[in-house]
Amino acid sequence: MSFFNDVSGWLPIPGGAFPRSMALPVIVGAVDEGERNIKAPRALVFSSALTAIATAAQGSIDVCKPNGQVVPASLMLLTVANSGERKSTAENVFLRGVRRFQDEMDVIYQKELSDWIARQSIWENRRKAILKKTLLLDNKEGDEACKQFMDHEARVPVKPRRFKLLYEDATSEALFLGLHQNIPTAGLISSEGGGVLTGRAFNDLSKQNALWSGDVITVDRVSSESYEVRARLTVSLMVQENSFFSYMQKHGERSRGSGLWARFLVCNPKSTQGTRLIAGGDTPWNCCERFSERI
Template structure:
């Protein structure tokens, strides 16, 4: 197969439906069940599940891309949905096991903390005695060498503060987040189902450090009033569910800076259509059998995180790709690269496209590990990751890039044509549109572009009637 034909095959049509994922039995069953029970948008539910998976798995594994580079499994996820779309419900369904597990570990941590505080008081008391002895010997002009040796040895015996198994940060500043990754569990999630607090707060202010952690690089945090420190090997997944108004406000104030820094290029985005008005009650008993199965698997992963956290050596396993999957990933990478050029699928989205193949590898490895598949990532799992990330890419385009003039004109022209349809006419002459259509679209070139845009969307077609070009409105609107 030629390179060009392969590229066309691996890149699905723009604007397609949310991809199916029957190859992922645990995840699909849980998402299907949640969609049936809470009737929230399917992409919103899937993003909630994927975020929980990423938070759990990222600390255990890395993925080796077919080119040999190992990268983290951390994700950055953004879901835009207005009030009433059940964002919190969709998130809580899948994050409940993590919050419960963290709470249990928090109880044990409080016991360890009290024990440490008692040991520290004893250590302080002994330290004061040794220091007083050194002071007395020095004051009396006697040799204090033995006391000084005891002081040094005692310093090495200072009890270490226990580390906390803190995996979720929901209302945090960047300073507290990075310090937590340094002092406690080095794998965490910055999660918010009401993203206005995160977007307009201080959690995402240090853009370069967030970018570095996503890439798996070490970061140095310099502080004026305390010792500086370096965070090495940390993993951080960011999941933000925000109302459109809060997100638009953020974009107005800091969007250009964050987009220019490359932060949003790393995000997988969804902005699903509302289900409000269709969420009717059903006369059936609600079951959560498959969500519970999802939770059991997630708890197994959390237990592995806990064991790794307690171990002195914290080596992550590396997930690779099967030969067939490697070929597909390379073909997808090249297909994406070929579409960055002018008028290509990723025109004006070069920053986003440059991170897309990386995100595809991460999503595929996360789902492979979560489902408990053996060996390397399969072709079918990677195929879904490709379709999903490219679907997110279409959402990214709609959210971050201004609409082309022909798209804006097509929306206005479509409204006008609907009025013609409502009057009972199923076609209209093109010249009639030029005479009586929306004023600013009557110019020939601009009208042609708007009509072509509607035609590409399948909303109209063209035909000739006695030598006159006409627009057929008899389509499903």
């Protein structure tokens, strides 16, 4: 989907009916069930499913294109939908498996972090004792103490990496640092994406474009050590029309010129408000739960 500029601002050009027939039973079953139960536009529901798939898969696989180029499986998705379209509900349903696994890994991380803090404290106290002893000795005894000190320096405890997969209200600096210090794969995901667009998450478009392409980015810092990031990043934003119009009026030419929107899958689905009929009986979530387990 592309954009045109009219008197009201940048608008996505409407597309046709969203497809329903695909030979992907786990995905299609979950999308069908989500659309039926949430009663949100199908394109919005499918975008939520793609977000979960890309976030979960991008750290494990790359894609080899017909020309031999190897690229990430990451996606960038934009859904323009107003309040009441159940953006948060759809996102929560399809990211349930991701969040559940992240919570499980966070429990393990807290235990590992506690152990690391204890080992780090012991290591630092031993370091001080060895260093003090080294400074008091001379000649051969001093050389042996120096070697002992160097051996101790090489055995510094390694801080565990946190399994932080989802980012929302993060600046670009915090996002890149998180990808460096934690696991090098993440999703910048928000069902209220207006805050992301107008915040500082999108203030370094060239680096985010480079991550999408699978390139290594260098983050130079004055007050601390610079670092390189080789990571995978999926971006999924669901924004209201007014927030999107405001962003495009202020930054539209810059974001398009940088190639940002050329990388996005965009949808602006027709509202389902006023057509949501309530049916009797239980609401099954079997297909969505199977999808979450697969994720």
